[in-house]
Amino acid sequence: MSAPAALITGGTSGIGKATAELLHSRGYRVMVTGVDHVTGAELPEDVVVVRADARSLRDIDDAMDQARRHFGSLDLLFLNAGISRPGPMETTDEDTFDALFDTNVKGTFFTLQKALPLLNQGGSVVITVGAGEGIGAAMTAAKGALLPLVRSLALELAPRRIRVNAVSPGLIETPAYSKMGVSKEMIDSWARDVPLGRVGAPADIAEAVAFLASDAAGYITGDNLTVSGGIGVHARP
Template sequence: MTTPEHTSPHDETQMALDNPVTRYPKIEPPKQDQPEPGLDAKLEPRADHGEDSYQGTGRLKGRKALITGGDSGIGAAVAIAFAREGADVAIAYLPAEEEDARKILRAIEAEGRQAVALPGDLLEVEYRNALADEAARQLGGLDILVNNAGKQIAIERLEDLSDQQVIETFQVNILAMFAITRAALKHLPQGASIINTTSVQAYEPSPTLLDYASTKAAINAFTKGLAVQLAPRGIRVNAVAPGPIWTPLQVSDGQPKEKLPKFGHNVPLGRAGQPVELAPAYVFLASAESSYVIGETLNVNGGKATP
């Protein structure tokens, strides 16, 4: 008979485990609106990028990474995690996101790593074509590329979805990915890693996100095809497919305003994810631990069924 003061190792393990349902709060965001692109500094509630929780173990020591959309949301969480794993990090972001970017740049520097700011607009061909070269110049090389920046605007009816919005969404989400990756290849050595951010929307498109979902499906195809092309060169290409993650994208017309209070409640875990919960997936795909992982789309979506 086991007394309370003589617990088994199994009991101790159970006591130490985190319940994924309750590890992060089930948020019910108030209806709110920000002009595109949105700022984490004004997000209610604020997103968790791992500032106080992510602990590195040196898995990316000496690596040099470029992350697009690295000022907030998933990109910011990845930037912090990479720095705590030992990497120097350049982040690309819109000039309007400077307030958020400065916070993340300070977090990178706090880990004793080099932080490079690369503000600009991916709609501008000259900027996106030069981005990888500038990152490599300032970092002294480049061996990780995270294509993460995205544009998402919800439109209820196809009749109201303009050609201009479709063009801009494709330019930012997928055409810029082609351009940045193409330019980065002259810098990426054997052992380098490219990680693209796709979405559960590629498999289960929301009727209000037709253009966005279409780009995410294209990113999956781009990832898998490029992975086969670059594998013989020793460069691995993979993707991460987030589910509903709480970021400024959602309040800058990324979701219908009336749906914000229940955002993410429809997944099996019953809550939206936090950006920090994506960071370990990117660290894994960037590190040598995933050396035999090629063309994978790693789903981090709270339990949504995917192919």
Template sequence: MDQYQNKKVVIIGGTSGMGLATAKKLMDGGARVLVTGRSKGGLESAGKELGAGAIVVSSDARSLPDIDALASRVKTEFDTFDLLFVNAGFSIPTPLEGVTEAIYDEMFNLNAKGPFFTVQKLAPLINRGGAVVFTTSIANVKGLPGQATYGAAKAALRSYARVLAAELLPREIRVNAVSPGPIDTGILDKAIPDKDAAAKMRVHASAMVPMKRFGTSEEIAKAVLFLAFDATFTTGAELPVDGGWSQI
């Protein structure tokens, strides 16, 4: 396949789950891909899964110095590129009375502040006619208990998609967002270490989804690539990939 031949792509948070699945599809289609992650284990695992053709970079999506260093690395590796997929994110489910300043700051630093400055630093390297895709969440439109700070941070991303779409129009760079519902990425098990509690949450979440199941990382990847390369008359939009949960 050569669907993405000569395309160069940067994926923030690309060493697991949705980011990794997107990287695989791009590489299968002939693209050159640079993915970032934080954990040593995740970086090593992604390197093995993606193979020698991928560029796997240790970079903390919350850190402005790391973002600056990443921009320099992308410039060195690619000079310019075609798609920035800003996918890094994580939830710490916490009820109102349990939210600390540290949790609040973590949710906004990772899910809102980091993505904003990532686009600021990397947008100058995106080719005319290129694209930015954010990963938002169903939590930015649904009142999910325990997700106040996460949902608010993801709502900020939804706003960025609109505003940055307007700002980058002169360079013909489209900015959109993919909004996942429950996706089987393994992140639920990380967020809820207790296996029984995680299993109950999975059953509970599946029951609320009209399609009665979790989505897959590959289904998110297809939506991301549609927004990035096929939806050429679409900008400032958010595409729900949530089994209908936010719609019906």
């Protein structure tokens, strides 16, 4: 019996890369896609790395062809590719709006659509949803579209015993923050508002994804696992 196979979009840095490393260490055959360059020294040698833009259906098709060629089928699809463009409505232009929806929503939808023929019965799909509220109307809308999508897909794919769940990271220190110009000092100041008292690591999300993909989560579908160190938890009187 061959080892399980996982395809991770947005897998060349941050959360996706940490998940690739964790799954590989647990015996998965792993393929990652992304637009960032990754050298062989940054991921295990036998992890398949494919350059693909989540906004491009042609790139998605090419990635699926490679997944079919390398693995034949998939047991886990981790849809992690996404971008952040925070900002108020007044300064959001059309290009920013389109980029948010093309990457976060369109890319997620069509990658899953094109991966469906490869997903084994009983397989798992995990989608990174993340937070959007409070960081701009366009980003909130793009992120907010994903959770209803997860619930709808969970129902649609249940007859094939394919489970679909979301993972919602809280404050996780990834390269995305530096791309947005957020300093280490600012991240550390935000950490003071986290009940557990620290910034999360990509490995924290990787563990959540591995759980949702495992048999231990075999009766969980259409759900959203929040990994936030307690952000959003309110004490009741």
